[in-house]
Amino acid sequence: MGTRKSRPRLAVWKFASCDGCQLTLLDCEDELLSLAAEVEIAYFLEASSAPGPGPYDLSLVEGSITTPDDAARIRHVREVSKHLVTIGACATAGGVQALRDFADVREFASVVYARPEYIATLATSTPISANVPVDFELRGCPIDRRQLLEVITAFLAGRRPVVPSHSVCVECKLRGNVCVLVAHGTPCLGPVTQAGCGALCPAFNRGCYGCFGPADTTNSRALNAKLRVLGMSDPELVRVYRTFNATEEQFVQASEEAGG
Amino acid sequence: MDIVVIGSLEPLVVALQTAGYTVVGPTVKDVAVRMAEISSAADLPADVGDTQRPGNYRLTERGDGMVFGFAASPDSAKRFTQPPRQTLARMRGRTFEEPREEAPRVALLGLRACDLAAIAVQDRVFLGRHPDPAYRRRREALFLIAVNCAVPGGTCFCVSMGTGPKATTGFDLALTELAAPHRFTVEIGSDRGAQIAAAIPHRPATPDDLAAAEEVSRVAATRMGRRVDTEDIQRWLPAAHDSPRWADVASRCLSCTNCTMVCPTCFCSTVEDGTGLTGDVAERTERWDSCFSLAFTELSGQPPVRSSALARYRQWLTHKFATWYDQFGTSGCVGCGRCITWCPTGIDVTEELAALRGGTEGTSCIR
Amino acid sequence: MTPVPYRVRSRRPDRADTVTLALEPVTGPCPRFLPGQFTMIYARGVGEIPISISGRGRTGTLLHTIRAVGAVSRALCLARPGDVVGVRGPYGTAFDVAGAAGLDVVVAAGGLGLAPLRTVVRRLIAHRSRYRRISVIVGTRTPMTLMYPRELARWRAAYDLDVQVTVDHPDHAWPGPVGLVTKLIDRIVFEPRRTAAFVCGPEVMMRAAADDLVARGVPARRVALSLERTMKCGVGRCGHCQLGPLLLCLDGPVVDYERAGGLLAVKEL
Numbered sequence: 001m002g003t004r005k006s007r008p009r010l011a012v013w014k015f016a017s018c019d020g021c022q023l024t025l026l027d028c029e030d031e032l033l034s035l036a037a038e039v040e041i042a043y044f045l046e047a048s049s050a051p052g053p054g055p056y057d058l059s060l061v062e063g064s065i066t067t068p069d070d071a072a073r074i075r076h077v078r079e080v081s082k083h084l085v086t087i088g089a090c091a092t093a094g095g096v097q098a099l100r101d102f103a104d105v106r107e108f109a110s111v112v113y114a115r116p117e118y119i120a121t122l123a124t125s126t127p128i129s130a131n132v133p134v135d136f137e138l139r140g141c142p143i144d145r146r147q148l149l150e151v152i153t154a155f156l157a158g159r160r161p162v163v164p165s166h167s168v169c170v171e172c173k174l175r176g177n178v179c180v181l182v183a184h185g186t187p188c189l190g191p192v193t194q195a196g197c198g199a200l201c202p203a204f205n206r207g208c209y210g211c212f213g214p215a216d217t218t219n220s221r222a223l224n225a226k227l228r229v230l231g232m233s234d235p236e237l238v239r240v241y242r243t244f245n246a247t248e249e250q251f252v253q254a255s256e257e258a259g260g
Numbered sequence: 261m262d263i264v265v266i267g268s269l270e271p272l273v274v275a276l277q278t279a280g281y282t283v284v285g286p287t288v289k290d291v292a293v294r295m296a297e298i299s300s301a302a303d304l305p306a307d308v309g310d311t312q313r314p315g316n317y318r319l320t321e322r323g324d325g326m327v328f329g330f331a332a333s334p335d336s337a338k339r340f341t342q343p344p345r346q347t348l349a350r351m352r353g354r355t356f357e358e359p360r361e362e363a364p365r366v367a368l369l370g371l372r373a374c375d376l377a378a379i380a381v382q383d384r385v386f387l388g389r390h391p392d393p394a395y396r397r398r399r400e401a402l403f404l405i406a407v408n409c410a411v412p413g414g415t416c417f418c419v420s421m422g423t424g425p426k427a428t429t430g431f432d433l434a435l436t437e438l439a440a441p442h443r444f445t446v447e448i449g450s451d452r453g454a455q456i457a458a459a460i461p462h463r464p465a466t467p468d469d470l471a472a473a474e475e476v477s478r479v480a481a482t483r484m485g486r487r488v489d490t491e492d493i494q495r496w497l498p499a500a501h502d503s504p505r506w507a508d509v510a511s512r513c514l515s516c517t518n519c520t521m522v523c524p525t526c527f528c529s530t531v532e533d534g535t536g537l538t539g540d541v542a543e544r545t546e547r548w549d550s551c552f553s554l555a556f557t558e559l560s561g562q563p564p565v566r567s568s569a570l571a572r573y574r575q576w577l578t579h580k581f582a583t584w585y586d587q588f589g590t591s592g593c594v595g596c597g598r599c600i601t602w603c604p605t606g607i608d609v610t611e612e613l614a615a616l617r618g619g620t621e622g623t624s625c626i627r
Numbered sequence: 628m629t630p631v632p633y634r635v636r637s638r639r640p641d642r643a644d645t646v647t648l649a650l651e652p653v654t655g656p657c658p659r660f661l662p663g664q665f666t667m668i669y670a671r672g673v674g675e676i677p678i679s680i681s682g683r684g685r686t687g688t689l690l691h692t693i694r695a696v697g698a699v700s701r702a703l704c705l706a707r708p709g710d711v712v713g714v715r716g717p718y719g720t721a722f723d724v725a726g727a728a729g730l731d732v733v734v735a736a737g738g739l740g741l742a743p744l745r746t747v748v749r750r751l752i753a754h755r756s757r758y759r760r761i762s763v764i765v766g767t768r769t770p771m772t773l774m775y776p777r778e779l780a781r782w783r784a785a786y787d788l789d790v791q792v793t794v795d796h797p798d799h800a801w802p803g804p805v806g807l808v809t810k811l812i813d814r815i816v817f818e819p820r821r822t823a824a825f826v827c828g829p830e831v832m833m834r835a836a837a838d839d840l841v842a843r844g845v846p847a848r849r850v851a852l853s854l855e856r857t858m859k860c861g862v863g864r865c866g867h868c869q870l871g872p873l874l875l876c877l878d879g880p881v882v883d884y885e886r887a888g889g890l891l892a893v894k895e896l
Contacts, residue, residue, distance in 0.1 A: 157535040173521035174344040191516035217554040349629040354711040358629040390862035528866030535672040542672035560697025571895035586872030
């Protein structure tokens with residue numbers, strides 16, 4: 001490696017999140033060694049306690065912005081990063097913690113914490129892109145391992161990552177899954193959800209629960225009509241859209257259409 | 261030896277395997293009839309039937325021991341003629357490599373007349389003005405065994421499209437399943453079909469066998485769940501581009517692409533470009549795409565040409581039933597009904613066409 | 628669908644975001660092409676796009692004028708002499724230049740649409756005596772975005788061509804007309820019923836120009852447009868480039884207005 005001029009420097013940052021997405025990087029077991037040969041993993045507390053100093057060529061950012069400190073820290077991350085990619089539903093859409101946006105976070109704090117006055121938190125959970133410019137957003141809760149590798153290899157090659165924004169249905173059919181909506185009557189958000197997971201849940205005869213957020217073109221009114229036929233009540237409909245990507249515009253509309 | 265009778269499918273499966281074919285036939289998986297590799301005739305779905313309605317597919321129990329007693333499965337031959345993904349080319353250094361993988365020798369057992377018609381449509385697409393050698397290799401490696409439909413589904417309309425229910429061409433062998441006693445007539449459609457038939461125990465068909473087989477197809481033709489009036493459709497459908505019906509159907513359409521993915525003739529594809537981690541090799545991969553995808557008509561720096569779901573549905577239906585003739589000299593629809601069954605919201609092309617045609621004749625087409 | 632390796636022989640920047648690449652096969656001769664045809668050009672690892680052929684270079688190379696608007700075109704614009712790209716084709720229909728013999732000829736270009744039309748003008752010039760009056764009208768956004776300005780001047784000076792340019796946004800030094808290219812149709816001389824027109828540019832511009840020409844009496848079948856849609860294959864199997872009954876990679880890109888007019892009039896077709 002000493003013969004290489006210089007490898008691009010990679011940093012992995014964590015904000016309000018569960019660590020699942022950054023762990024996906026460590027899950028790339030087969031590719032991790034060749035990845036380490038191509039990039040210098042300069043800042044990744046989950047993997048190494050020896051952070052290297054900035055600036056960084058590629059920053060992967062996990063988590064949403066929920067505190068005043070984090071709002072300042074993400075601006076620093078942006079300053080020291082040439083290329084910033086958000087990974088996962090928290091960083092890209094605010095995550096499950098953005099459910100606070102539909103309620104009063106102070107009330108939550110008063111219920112959960114014995115001394116809520118020590119909690120410094122923002123009223124909303126916002127995606128990284130609401131705070132600083134973002135070069136690419138990778139969806140999913142958690143992100144997909146192959147998509148993460150694709151984003152990194154595309155960055156190394158200077159090309160656009162192949163991360164299609166069409167529905168899960170396309171991947172379902174590519175994979176050869178039978179449609180669980182049609183054949184089993186299982187409620188499924190696949191038709192309004194962006195692909196990327198490889199149609200994982202339908203492959204195991206489960207309905208898609210929308211963790212990759214809305215696809216580029218959705219018709220939730222038509223899907224809701226079908227889901228009602230399958231026996232879902234309006235409160236249930238509201239609940240399935242208000243999970244990891246609750247504040248995404250199309251899912252907000254979908255839940256409002258069901259009275260949410 | 262034109263039509264013979266066999267009492268069991270097992271010798272046929274064995275003969276195909278002996279001839280070097282992987283035998284793919286109907287099986288039950290995930291509560292649906294799926295085309296999958298079978299190791300013996302015992303893997304075939306005896307007693308299984310189905311009911312198909314718009315947006316709804318359920319298996320039923322027949323209780324009569326028939327092994328082909330169901331209509332079109334969600335799988336057609338498309339997966340074998342046009343794989344969902346295929347590598348087109350690799351660039352290594354400054355040279356290009358064309359992957360010339362050997363096409364798998366597969367015997368598809370249980371294709372319906374509509375499936376054969378769909379293969380003929382795809383032949384026109386891929387072996388037309390710029391023949392695709394990879395398609396040709398795959399196509400030639402397929403051994404096609406049709407089964408004449410006995411129980412068309414609730415969404416079938418092959419009679420309207422002139423493609424079934426009886427297989428008349430495009431097969432190596434065509435079976436008709438008969439009851440009491442359980443047996444199959446076998447019609448030979450090619451030299452290699454004749455070789456396989458000669459290799460298995462059989463007897464000549466009697467007039468009774470032939471009459472029974474004819475009756476199966478005759479009755480099936482009367483049991484179409486749907487119908488389409490194709491008269492002059494190439495003219496009136498493109499002309500109906502301003503019909504208010506398009507907005508109506510677009511309000512029910514998810515743009516999810518399911519209809520195009522299950523369609524046995526829909527051939528649209530895109531190409532994905534990749535590079536390995538080390539960047540030594542760049543690869544081009546073709547994968548199934550759909551005219552319902554928003555990105556399908558995207559030009560750099562401009563919004564997609566067909567931005568609305570209305571325009572995308574109109575494109576698909578008009579292409580399938582009308583402009584396909586202009587491009588490939590045939591209809592793109594073979595009447596298999598898969599797009600109706602597998603549309604999650606149950607959009608029925610036959611109903612849409614009837615409404616659109618009604619609209620062109622001046623009657624209201626808004627439901 | 629396997630590209631042929633072509634070497635970038637030379638790269639000439641035309642405008643801020645536009646370059647002309649001269650390409651030649653790594654081995655073997657350059658293929659023949661007809662005016663208006665395109666090739667599919669592949670940038671390693673990034674993708675493949677259709678690009679009209681804009682001429683034949685001095686050493687027989689294929690010229691392609693490319694504007695950096697998307698990922699692939701940006702990568703191609705950055706290609707350096709000696710780099711290898713992939714090329715398939717030439718594909719598609721051509722402008723019937725020979726069919727315009729004995730007629731007045733109107734060549735109408737909008738912006739980068741001048742690139743494929745350049746091959747038309749070169750054919751016209753090569754057999755100047757076969758044609759009657761030849762007018763080349765060009766619309767461009769600003770004087771700085773005008774393509775091939777020196778060549779336009781040469782055409783004007785040397786070959787008895789009426790060459791006129793209009794801009795949308797003039798600068799202080801711009802002496803010429805301002806406005807859409809259709810404005811120039813008023814300023815050229817042609818006998819409509821004995822005229823052939825070759826049009827290329829943004830779709831709105833082509834429709835406006837074609838409508839204007841047809842309204843003046845030019846037969847729609849003799850107004851040829853070069854149409855653009857997404858293309859992934861170039862050989863009629865990816866389905867992306869459909870315009871109603873047409874597969875533009877096979878039935879186009881050059882389509883006469885008699886066929887194209889009605890189709891382009893349908894929104895989102």
